[in-house]
Amino acid sequence: MDLSDSPGRHEGEAAEAVSGTGDGPAPLLIEATRGAMVESRHQVSYAVSDVEGRIVRHGGDIEGPVYARSAIKPLQALALVESGAAEAFGLGDAEIALACASHNAEPRHVETVLAWLARIGCTPDDLECGPQMPARQADAAALLRGGGKPGPEHNNCSGKHSGFLSVARHLGHPTAGYIRYEHPVQQRVLGLLESMTGLDLSDAPRGVDGCGIPVIGIPLGNMALAMARLGDPGDQPEPRQAACARIRRAMAAEPFMVAGSGRFCTEIMTVTGERAQIKTGAEGVYCGTLPDLGLGIALKAADGAGRAATVAMGRLLVELQAITAEEAERLGDVLTPPVLNRAGRRVGELRAKSI
């Protein structure tokens, strides 16, 4: 069964069993403990798809539309590679990984974006993503102590936006307004998403992302299918296959550029290398591709909590054996993050209940 015909349906299951109204497998429960009890609880819906669109594992609602937010940046980056822009501008792993990134705006992230913009004849003023303070206190402090202030190059999406500008430059489109739904760059990205998810998205619900680009409602099942295809694009045209491989290689080679110091995406990919590429998104979304297994993962915390999505992704990676037991032990707190108080004392933890 192909998800492009019937999103999110488990082969051999009755249709109502995955309706997400309570009869199908339950969402993953993530708990935040403090001292003697569970303080808060999150529910995470998730889908794991193979490249044929067979849902091999799921829980919760995987048919209702979800905004993938930044979790599908690796899919959006296909436009940068497939259009020939990446090659024409001589972009390397660092830039391509940045196009897939929600970065911390650490010095290397920002310097690489600025050099990239200069290479395509643009400046930070061309970025339409809005300003954002660097994520880490030390970087924010250094910026402010030097008399600076956050600009669009510090926005966690500045790599993705530099990618969009590169496509516009390469194809001769105007750069102004490149974030609008109607702009040829965004229409190209929409076409790529349709092709990878197997859906006609022209009537899908949409809105505006934190960085100004369109967000499109896509069921988790189809998001997982698209991520499976990113990892194993054997049924795709040759240029798409090459672009998928290029993006995976860049993320595996430059995990720091995809997020940054201490970040879950970076920590996990530093361990998994080419075995798994994962990407976080705002409002509790996470996507991942497992090329060796031919599987894609998409998940969403119903309440939008990033802490829950992170723990859920870690749990799925372990369950799917994309992370070995030995690696899981080494990762420790990365998979089961402590809750710390302001003095740095461990007062609880985040944990997944058994699937």
Add this chain to the structure above:
Amino acid sequence: MDLSDSPGRHEGEAAEAVSGTGDGPAPLLIEATRGAMVESRHQVSYAVSDVEGRIVRHGGDIEGPVYARSAIKPLQALALVESGAAEAFGLGDAEIALACASHNAEPRHVETVLAWLARIGCTPDDLECGPQMPARQADAAALLRGGGKPGPEHNNCSGKHSGFLSVARHLGHPTAGYIRYEHPVQQRVLGLLESMTGLDLSDAPRGVDGCGIPVIGIPLGNMALAMARLGDPGDQPEPRQAACARIRRAMAAEPFMVAGSGRFCTEIMTVTGERAQIKTGAEGVYCGTLPDLGLGIALKAADGAGRAATVAMGRLLVELQAITAEEAERLGDVLTPPVLNRAGRRVGELRAKSI
């Protein structure tokens, strides 16, 4: 029916109707929209109690233990007033409101804490709450640009901690270790909470708060009763009545000191004055007292989301007519906050579904 005997039971209702297992009134649903659809959803349990412990309105689980976190600072501050410490040290509305505060560490908050500490013969080194960056970017930037770094006086709880230090000083207890469960100041606070909630809390589940003090698991129904008693302590001993009135008066007179610029607590209390005092807590808790109505409110977002707790409190205040329709219109975005992207564009909103 008194909550001290049977927490969270609605008079005339069958016991199972408020068990929180699905048969009672549903939790309040808070939605975060973006463009054409709801992006994330929160469930908020809530209890509204009168001073007799009758639950006059509720939804979701109000019997399971909840850490009230900072939402019961006005109850903890009773120790400061009732012990005589506030009077002995000549504390005014500003300091007492700060004792009830999760403040932004704006200049007036920090200056008032520093002057208060000096008055009781203490310094910021005596605060055991840990450091925290000021909440607002402009204040953080000013601190860093001046070569400073965040200290415990910038911790949002520094007023509460100054209150604890004042009690220790006034009663001749050691100040070191004042945050520990066994310290006489915390035992005094525990006794106050038992008296106000009508519960024996000696075996209640507990943990450590973000600022290092004990947190105690208390059902929402009993938390609401305690808040009702804060507003209308007619059945309490005279010193308790006077302390409750003093705290309400300080919060009403100095709403800025309870939170700060642009904060929900401050915006609401600026409008409601002596009619309603409300207080936010971490992990999605909110408490409030409505002295004129003789009601107390306690609520908790199951997932710990502060944005949901805020919108739920606004909705309850409107439903209970603690905020008039005309005031609600004037408050506008305060009650239904916009979701903004980084460029400041309105891309969605937070809203409560009908109770």
